[in-house]
Amino acid sequence: MKSFASYLRVIAITSIVFIAAEYLIDSGEKPAFIEYPMVSVFILLFAIILIGIEIMVGSMNSLADAIMTEDQKKALEVKRAKARKNAWYLKLEKRLTKAQPIEAEGEIILDHNYDGIRELDNSLPPWWVYGFYISIVFAVIYLAKYHIFDGNTQAEEYEQAMAKAKIEIEEYKRTAKDLIDANTVELLTEASDLNAGKSIFQTNCVACHMADGGGGIGPNLTDEYWILGGGIKNVFRTISEGGRDGKGMVAWKQSLKPSEVAQVASYVLSLEGTTPANPKAPEGEIWTPEEE
């Protein structure tokens, strides 16, 4: 029986430590004890030490049992019984309920006899009384906050939280421009972005596409015909991943950041409909947005 309690203690305490470690250590998707092997080692060591303590205490108890006289044992048992009776949780319970012990119920029993049912005149349990006072104080504060001083309703709090989140998202987008890819990119229309795109184009692309996009080694970028698909997503993909093998258009993601690819792609798309000096004949197919 005693060793059963030991097993339970070891398992319970180790589980608590394990759960606490999982909860406190930020290990991403994987559980902490897999992500960081040191955590497993620590928990294992912890369990071993616990088992060691249990064994030590257990053998000390049996040793004491072996060398104590009967009188000493009795005295110890009395002491323990007393300690059990004075346990803090029993005292707390007494204080919170103020219940009359069953032996003293005679003092508070009421005279009346309801068809054989008698009633005790217990005092109100303090836990209940204090809870009642607290709820009164809460009600007063609540009333004042929401009905006199016009505190925010839940709907208003929701709206404020959403507005705040929106600002944070904008902020995040501004600092995380380079998180875009071909699936999330959107056509940029700000003059600053188009100007940036233009200068990227002039530095990297004019050799093959001409300064006005009319085409040379590379195809005409001003018409509505696209070999690899039009629209911001396809153009973004072509520029960052390159053209078909052996055609001469490299993958620009090596040298341009995603935000720069988005800028130059938007600039290229802004050229559509302009008339270059020496337009190369259309290649590919007319691209219609529905295809995307």
Ligand code: HEC
């Ligand atoms: C070395 C020459 C060369 C350079 C430099 C070059 N391109 Fe190209 N580009 C090509 C060729 C060749 C193709 C056709 C690829 C194919 O057919 O697969 C092409 C295709 C494209 C297309 C797709 C056209 C379509 O019809 O689908 C876009 C958009 C494009 N280039 C943009 C750019 C941009 C932007 C740059 C500068 C960052 C650039 N290119 C630099 C040669 C070049």
